[in-house]
Amino acid sequence: MRMLGCFSLSCVALSAQQSWAQRSTARRSIRQVARAKGRLYGAALAAEYLDQPEYAAIVARDCNIAVAENVFKWGWVESQQGNFNFELSDKVVSFCQQHNIALRGHCLLWHSSIPDWLPRDAFPPLELIEPWMRAIMQRYPNVVAWDVVNEVIDDQDNGKTYNLRLNATPEYLRDIYRLAKRLSNGKSELVYNDYGTEGSSSWNLKRQKYIVDLLKYLVDQDTGISGFGIQSHLRTNISEVDLDSMRLFIRAIRRLGLRVYATELDFLIPFEMVPRDVDRVDRIIADAYQRYLDMLFSEGVDVVLTWGITDKSTWLRSPEYNPYNGHPELFPFIRPLLYDEQYQPKAAYDAVLQSFSETPAAKQLS
Numbered sequence: 580m581r582m583l584g585c586f587s588l589s590c591v592a593l594s595a596q597q598s599w600a601q602r603s604t605a606r607r608s609i610r611q612v613a614r615a616k617g618r619l620y621g622a623a624l625a626a627e628y629l630d631q632p633e634y635a636a637i638v639a640r641d642c643n644i645a646v647a648e649n650v651f652k653w654g655w656v657e658s659q660q661g662n663f664n665f666e667l668s669d670k671v672v673s674f675c676q677q678h679n680i681a682l683r684g685h686c687l688l689w690h691s692s693i694p695d696w697l698p699r700d701a702f703p704p705l706e707l708i709e710p711w712m713r714a715i716m717q718r719y720p721n722v723v724a725w726d727v728v729n730e731v732i733d734d735q736d737n738g739k740t741y742n743l744r745l746n747a748t749p750e751y752l753r754d755i756y757r758l759a760k761r762l763s764n765g766k767s768e769l770v771y772n773d774y775g776t777e778g779s780s781s782w783n784l785k786r787q788k789y790i791v792d793l794l795k796y797l798v799d800q801d802t803g804i805s806g807f808g809i810q811s812h813l814r815t816n817i818s819e820v821d822l823d824s825m826r827l828f829i830r831a832i833r834r835l836g837l838r839v840y841a842t843e844l845d846f847l848i849p850f851e852m853v854p855r856d857v858d859r860v861d862r863i864i865a866d867a868y869q870r871y872l873d874m875l876f877s878e879g880v881d882v883v884l885t886w887g888i889t890d891k892s893t894w895l896r897s898p899e900y901n902p903y904n905g906h907p908e909l910f911p912f913i914r915p916l917l918y919d920e921q922y923q924p925k926a927a928y929d930a931v932l933q934s935f936s937e938t939p940a941a942k943q944l945s
């Protein structure tokens with residue numbers, strides 16, 4: 580926050596806070612508006628933030644679904660073979676139970692979360708992944724949807740069937756989903772989750788094709804797969820998000836009888852386009868949220884999760900993933916989520932609330 584003169588600023592901040600607090604009790608939450616429309620809004624939860632009252636308050640206030648950002652990952656839970664540490668995943672589960680928030684499970688198989696006691700350049704044989712899948716799926720039978728496999732389409736065209744990553748084969752993925760179907764007792768949605776499908780570049784369109792082909796194979800093989808998660812880590816410039824291309828892609832997936840979700844939504848302005856003004860950044864991002872959600876809802880996507888709820892915990896500010904690395908002067912403009920780092924709602928919050936409240940109610944899917 581820019582220091583214009585401490586007193587005046589703190590008064591402004593105080594009155595803004597009071598007015599927001601007053602407004603917030605008066606204003607409906609995204610959770611209420613989403614539910615009234617037969618939809619769900621939620622966020623990826625950073626387990627280490629759940630003890631912070633402000634963080635817990637905004638999650639409980641606005642989310643009717645959630646997902647653990649990291650603590651449901653294989654490498655996190657079974658860091659030593661046979662030794663499952665569910666301490667932090669239990670914390671997320673009990674928080675969601677306490678606040679009547681549905682929970683997604685992310686994720687069972689992902690090349691980036693294979694534990695260190697296994698080779699990292701190959702997916703493990705079924706007999707080595709089954710104990711992990713059995714342990715977490717049977718510990719949390721009320722998870723509403725599992726990202727069974729995450730990001731298995733390779734970034735580079737490798738000529739393999741459906742362009743699968745590492746040693747993955749269609750038959751291996753078929754067996755993973757069939758195993759998940761058996762372990763879930765048919766109670767959870769079984770989802771495939773991936774990125775890079777939101778634009779209309781040749782790379783995006785190829786990824787879309789590989790994903791639709793893979794999903795058709797998994798449907799035809801009676802694996803119990805029931806949905807696709809569009810991660811939606813997006814840039815605000817329109818060339819990166821082609822809404823018309825998205826509509827065609829979503830329709831192709833729904834024609835397979837699958838549900839479509841937005842599972843990891845956040846927006847960033849490409850660093851070469853960032854206005855050095857927080858209010859302008861927030862307005863650009865809010866507009867992008869509104870346009871994207873309006874499109875999703877019009878195409879029957881009724882469950883939307885952002886990848887985090889406050890800029891304070893966004894992965895995009897971590898040194899490992901910061902897309903503005905090398906441009907530290909731009910770090911204050913990494914503002915991808917609905918609340919800022921002081922847990923105050925931003926223009927994106929109002930845009931998302933408006934999109935949920937203004938679109939027609941969701942059609943109850945059969």
Ligand code: G3I
Pocket residue numbers: 648649652691692729810843894899900
């Ligand atoms: O908790 C440790 C900490 O103790 C240690 O000091 C620190 C430095 O090594 O690392 C911390 O763990 C980090 C963890 O996030 C928690 O912050 C890991 O190094 C880091 O790799 C991990 O990154 C996560 C990443 O997935 C890899 O699992 C990001 O937070 C998370 O946002 C990101 O989420 C992925 C989705 O699962 C799949 N889709 C893409 C999305 C973004 O990459």
